[in-house]
Amino acid sequence: PLPDGGYDITSATILEFNLQINESVDFIAVCLDENTDVENAAVAGKSECVRLQSGDGWSSSTMQNWKHLTTSFETGVSRKVSIPMGQYRGLKDGEVVNAKYIAFIQDIAFSSNWHKGRSAWSDFRLYEQNLDDLELSLFGVPVSIPNVQLSLEGNNGELQDSRDHILSVDGTSVTASGNNWKYFNLGQTINVTPATMLKFKFSLTEESEFHFVCLLKPGVDYVRDGRDDCYLLAGLTGKSIQFSDVRPAQRIQDGEVFEFNLNVGSYFNGEVAAIGFGLDNDLEITNERTSGQSTWSDVEIYDLPSLILKMDGVDIALPNNQISYKSHSEDNRPIRDWFVDINPTGLEATVKGNAWRAFEFPQPLSIHDLGDFVVSFDFSVAEAGEIHGLCFEENLIYANVDNANSDRD
Numbered sequence: 332p333l334p335d336g337g338y339d340i341t342s343a344t345i346l347e348f349n350l351q352i353n354e355s356v357d358f359i360a361v362c363l364d365e366n367t368d369v370e371n372a373a374v375a376g377k378s379e380c381v382r383l384q385s386g387d388g389w390s391s392s393t394m395q396n397w398k399h400l401t402t403s404f405e406t407g408v409s410r411k412v413s414i415p416m417g418q419y420r421g422l423k424d425g426e427v428v429n430a431k432y433i434a435f436i437q438d439i440a441f442s443s444n445w446h447k448g449r450s451a452w453s454d455f456r457l458y459e460q461n462l463d464d465l466e467l468s469l470f471g472v473p474v475s476i477p478n479v480q481l482s483l484e485g486n487n488g489e490l491q492d493s494r495d496h497i498l499s500v501d502g503t504s505v506t507a508s509g510n511n512w513k514y515f516n517l518g519q520t521i522n523v524t525p526a527t528m529l530k531f532k533f534s535l536t537e538e539s540e541f542h543f544v545c546l547l548k549p550g551v552d553y554v555r556d557g558r559d560d561c562y563l564l565a566g567l568t569g570k571s572i573q574f575s576d577v578r579p580a581q582r583i584q585d586g587e588v589f590e591f592n593l594n595v596g597s598y599f600n601g602e603v604a605a606i607g608f609g610l611d612n613d614l615e616i617t618n619e620r621t622s623g624q625s626t627w628s629d630v631e632i633y634d635l636p637s638l639i640l641k642m643d644g645v646d647i648a649l650p651n652n653q654i655s656y657k658s659h660s661e662d663n664r665p666i667r668d669w670f671v672d673i674n675p676t677g678l679e680a681t682v683k684g685n686a687w688r689a690f691e692f693p694q695p696l697s698i699h700d701l702g703d704f705v706v707s708f709d710f711s712v713a714e715a716g717e718i719h720g721l722c723f724e725e726n727l728i729y730a731n732v733d734n735a736n737s738d739r740d
Contacts, residue, residue, distance in 0.1 A: 337431035338363070338457050342417040342424060342479040347456040351409040352384065356448035358438040359384040360397065363416055363430035380436070381414055401493035401510060401620055409451075415460070415480075419494050423516065424477040465515055466503045467606075467630040476515050483512040483545070483607045486555035486573045491611065493620055498608060504628035507542075507610035510620040514607035520549055521603050525652035526635040527596035532628045533564050534588045539623025541566040543574050545607035546595060546632075554607075558599040561607070564591065565625065594635075594667035596652075606630070635670075638690050639677035648677065649690040656689040656722070657729035685716075689727055 338344075340363060352359065362380035382399040398419050404410060420428065433455075439448055462478035478500050482492040492512035499506040507513075529546065545554055545561040554561045555573045563574035565583045570576050575598055583589045612623045637648040651673055655662040663669040663685045671688045672681040682688070712719065722729070 332432055333430060337365070337429045339427045339429050340417050340420065340422065341427055341459060342422040342477075343459045343462060344415070344417040345456075345458055345460045346414045346416045347412065347454075347458070349409055349411050349453045350383065350404065351451045352404050352406055353449040353451065354447055355384070355406055356437050356439050356450075357385065358382070358436065359450060360436040361414070362432070362434040362436070364432045364434055365428070365430055367432060367434070379420070379430070380434070381416075381419055383412070398490075398494055401495050414495060415497060418480055418482075418497070421481060422479075423481070424479045463500050463502055465500050465505060467632070469517070469519075469521060469632050471633060474517070476518060479515065480513040481516070481552065481605075483514045483547075483609060484553035485512075486553060491613065496620070503630070504626055505608050505630075506624065506626040507608055508621070508624045510610065510612040510623075512607070512609045512611070514545065514547060514552065514605045516605045517603070519604075521632065523596050523600055523603055524634065524650070525596040525600065526637075526650060527594070528631075528633055528635060529562075529593045529595045530591065530629075530631040530633070532588055532590050533583070534626040534628070535565050535583045535585055536624035536626070537622060538565055538567055538583075538585055538625075539610055539612040540568050541571060541574065541609065541611035542623075542625045543607075543609040543611075544627065545605075545609070546603045547605040547607055549602055549604035551605075554609075558601065560595070560599050560603075561609075562593060562595075562598075564589075566611075594670075597665065597667040603632075636673045636675055636677045638673050638680060642696075647692065649692060651690070653688050653690065654727070656687040656724075656727055658687075661685075662687040682719075687729075689724070695725075 346361070346363060348361075360380045360382050364379040380397045382397050384404055385399070400412070400414065402410075422428065435452065437448055437450055464475040464478055466473065466475050468474065480498055482490065482494055485491045491510075493510040496507075496509040496511050498511055498513050499508070523546065529544070531544070533542075535542065541563060542565040543554075543561055543563050547560065548556055548558075559575045561574045562577045563571065565578060577591065577593055579589060608627055610623050610625055612620045635651040637650050640647045640649065653666050653671060655664065655666065666688070669684060669686055671686055672683070673679070674681070706721070706723070708721070710719075724731075
């Protein structure tokens with residue numbers, strides 16, 4: 332039993348000890364539990380116990396559900412083990428569970444030599460780890476997010492994360508090493524529109540299988556949740572159906588830094604409640620999965636400026652949802668790679684290259700209300716193209732001349 336009524340486990344709780352396995356067995360685990368009912372399926376689902384070692388042929392309907400330690404042990408060699416117990420249990424900010432017992436399991440299931448097997452445990456510590464908040468910008472407002480790292484699952488529900496691999500957070504930067512699939516709750520729900528951008532610096536130290544970032548729906552803890560909200564930034568392997576491939580044409584190399592500015596609103600629209608950072612490394616020959624490292628920093632989520640038109644002295648804001656005008660074949664696509672650039676004031680639009688682009692009025696303007704109207708604007712040409720034009724349209728059909736006698740509202 333733990334002294335003084337037990338220990339309150341939070342999202343920041345670490346269990347630390349030294350372990351030396353002198354004779355391998357079929358199964359070794361450590362538990363922080365509120366009772367001694369180890370076979371309770373509900374208990375197993377809460378991850379009170381962590382598998383430290385198990386044989387290839389070992390299985391149990393209950394215990395196989397326990398989360399495992401990624402790093403393996405070498406027989407006869409002492410290792411310091413630090414287990415983020417709150418993270419293994421998936422505790423969120425402010426959640427607390429009380430453990431009354433620490434339990435050790437060493438099991439020999441397939442051998443008649445039940446007297447064999449020896450492990451030595453020492454120097455136990457239970458403590459709360461002080462972690463820096465993650466700082467980012469949401470629509471121009473600085474936000475501090477509690478450093479509660481939750482495991483992100485694959486699109487098939489498979490647990491890809493090594494929970495004993497913890498992201499290093501230093502204010503505005505997040506560094507992943509080894510095998511990390513983690514997400515942070517934003518503490519609020521934001522809405523992604525066609526104008527929404529995700530901007531960050533990405534530093535690649537050592538490339539591994541996949542390096543990615545996600546914007547997750549409320550209540551979702553897995554990738555590829557029915558929309559394209561996870562993005563592949565770098566990786567040694569090819570494309571994956573779990574991610575939208577946004578890797579630059581000139582692939583990022585080890586030691587390089589690349590600034591991403593993704594128009595996430597062109598991939599999906601909807602609510603976002605969490606941001607995920609991932610480094611996948613599960614094909615490594617050794618069990619440690621220690622290779623691979625990358626850093627995300629200066630994360631911003633913001634909206635592109637609306638285009639501002641003045642009508643009789645009143646500003647009309649046209650949302651920055653750019654759509655192809657005339658035909659898709661005439662317009663450079665995808666649109667997110669060929670934006671008409673609206674400056675921060677919304678009063679200036681710059682077009683580069685081949686672009687046939689339209690902005691929709693929030694409310695249609697009636698021709699009867701407009702009458703014979705005059706359009707005035709400043710125009711300058713930095714480099715001449717074949718056509719430079721401005722149209723006011725009731726549809727997206729170029730040079731579609733209406734019948735003047737018909738109702739054209």
